[in-house]
Amino acid sequence: xxxxxxxxxxxxxxxxxxxxxxxxxxxxxxxxxxxxxxxxxxxxxxxxxxxxxxxxxxxxxxxxxxxxxxxxxxxxxxxxxxxxxxxxxxxxxxxxxxxxxxxxxxxxxxxxxxxxxxxxxxxxxxxxxxxxxxxxxxxxxxxxxxxxxxxxxxxxxxxxxxxxxxxxxxxxxxxxxxxxxxxxxxxxxxxxxxxxxxxxxxxxxxxxxxxxxxxxxxxxxxxxxxxxxxxxxxxxxxxxxxxxxxxxxxxxxxxxxxxxxxxxxxxxxxxxxxxxxxxxxxxxxxxxxxxxxxxxxxxxxxxxx
Numbered sequence: 001x002x003x004x005x006x007x008x009x010x011x012x013x014x015x016x017x018x019x020x021x022x023x024x025x026x027x028x029x030x031x032x033x034x035x036x037x038x039x040x041x042x043x044x045x046x047x048x049x050x051x052x053x054x055x056x057x058x059x060x061x062x063x064x065x066x067x068x069x070x071x072x073x074x075x076x077x078x079x080x081x082x083x084x085x086x087x088x089x090x091x092x093x094x095x096x097x098x099x100x101x102x103x104x105x106x107x108x109x110x111x112x113x114x115x116x117x118x119x120x121x122x123x124x125x126x127x128x129x130x131x132x133x134x135x136x137x138x139x140x141x142x143x144x145x146x147x148x149x150x151x152x153x154x155x156x157x158x159x160x161x162x163x164x165x166x167x168x169x170x171x172x173x174x175x176x177x178x179x180x181x182x183x184x185x186x187x188x189x190x191x192x193x194x195x196x197x198x199x200x201x202x203x204x205x206x207x208x209x210x211x212x213x214x215x216x217x218x219x220x221x222x223x224x225x226x227x228x229x230x231x232x233x234x235x236x237x238x239x240x241x242x243x244x245x246x247x248x249x250x251x252x253x254x255x256x257x258x259x260x261x262x263x264x265x266x267x268x269x270x271x272x273x274x275x276x277x278x279x280x281x282x283x284x285x286x287x288x289x290x291x292x293x294x295x296x297x298x299x300x301x302x303x304x305x
Contacts, residue, residue: 003303005045009058009287011068011280011298012042018077026116028157029077030301036085038304042067048092050215051255052278055296058287069093070280070298072219072257073110074101076198079205087212095209096219096257099244101200104193107223109260111181112169114195118188121161122147128168131180140176143168157302170260174224203248210249217255218245218276225260226267234267238274254278268294 003010016029030038042048046067049057057066069086071078074097086093098107106114115124125145132140145151145168147161155163169177185192201209210216220226221240224233238256246252254277258267261282271279271294283297291297 007286008065013070013298017082024117026113043089071095074201094215098219098223099241100222104196217253219257223259227264
C-alpha cells in the first residue's frame with residue numbers, strides 16, 4: 001500500500017541518516033537534508049507519538065493523524081545527524097538497539113554493508129563462490145551465487161549482483177555466514193571493533209537519547225533472523241538484549257523491531273514471556289484497526305516522497 005498524507009495511523013522507519021559518501025557506497029542512506037524535509041513534512045501533517053500510541057489510535061480509530069518515527073540498529077549517524085533535527089521539530093522517536101554492538105560486535109548485515117563499500121559485488125560473489133566449493137565447505141555449494149540472473153525481486157534498490165549477494169547472505173545458515181564474513185574481514189585486514197566504534201552508538205549516546213525523551217527499544221542482541229533460529233536461540237537473543245538494555249536504561253523495553261523485518265509463529269510465541277507488548281515489521285502500509293500488536297507495519301523513508 002502506497003503512502004498518502006491522508007493516512008491517519010502510520011509508522012515510518014529509518015536506518016542510515018547521513019549524506020552519501022564515496023567511501024560508504026554499500027548503503028543507501030537518507031541524506032540529512034532529505035531527512036529534515038521528511039520530518040518537517042510529517043510534523044505539518046501528524047502528531048508524533050510512540051509505537052504503542054499509534055497502535056491504540058488505530059485500534060480505537062481515534063480522530064486525528066498519528067505518526068511514530070522509528071530507527072533500526074542504533075547507528076551513530078542517527079545520534080549525530082537525526083537527533084538535532086528531531087529536537088528541532090519536537091518529534092518523538094523510537095530507536096531500536098542491537099545490544100551486542102555495545103561490546104564491539106558487528107552484525108552480519110552491517111559487515112555486508114562494509115564489504116560492499118570496499119569491494120564490488122562481483123568480487124564478493126567470486127570470493128563467496130570460492131568459499132562454497134572448497135573441500136571444507138562443500139555442503140554450502142548449493143548456495144553458489146549466480147551472476148546472470150536476479151534470484152529475488154524484493155531488493156528493489158539494489159543492482160542485480162548486490163541483491164543476489166545480500167539475499168544469499170540472508171538465507172545462508174548462520175554458522176556459514178559468520179565464518180565467510182569473518183574470513184573475508186581477516187583476509188582484508190578489516191578490524192571489527194574499529195568499524196563497530198565508527199558505526200554504532202555507545203552506551204553514553206544511548207543514554208543521552210533516552211534522557212532527551214526518546215524511546216529506546218529492542219532490536220535483539222545479535223540481529224539474527226529470528227525466523228531461522230531454534231527456540232533456545234530466540235529466547236537467548238531476547239533475554240540477553242533485555243538484560244543489557246534494562247541495565248543501561250533502568251527499564252525493560254516492551255517494543256521490538258524484528259531483524260530483517262520478519263518473524264514466524266515460533267518466535268512470536270515467546271515475545272509475551274520476554275516482556276514485549278508490541279513488535280514492528282517492514283510491511284509498507286498503514287496501521288489498521290485489526291492489526292496484531294506484534295505485527296505492526298512500517299513505511300520506509302523511501303516511501304515518504
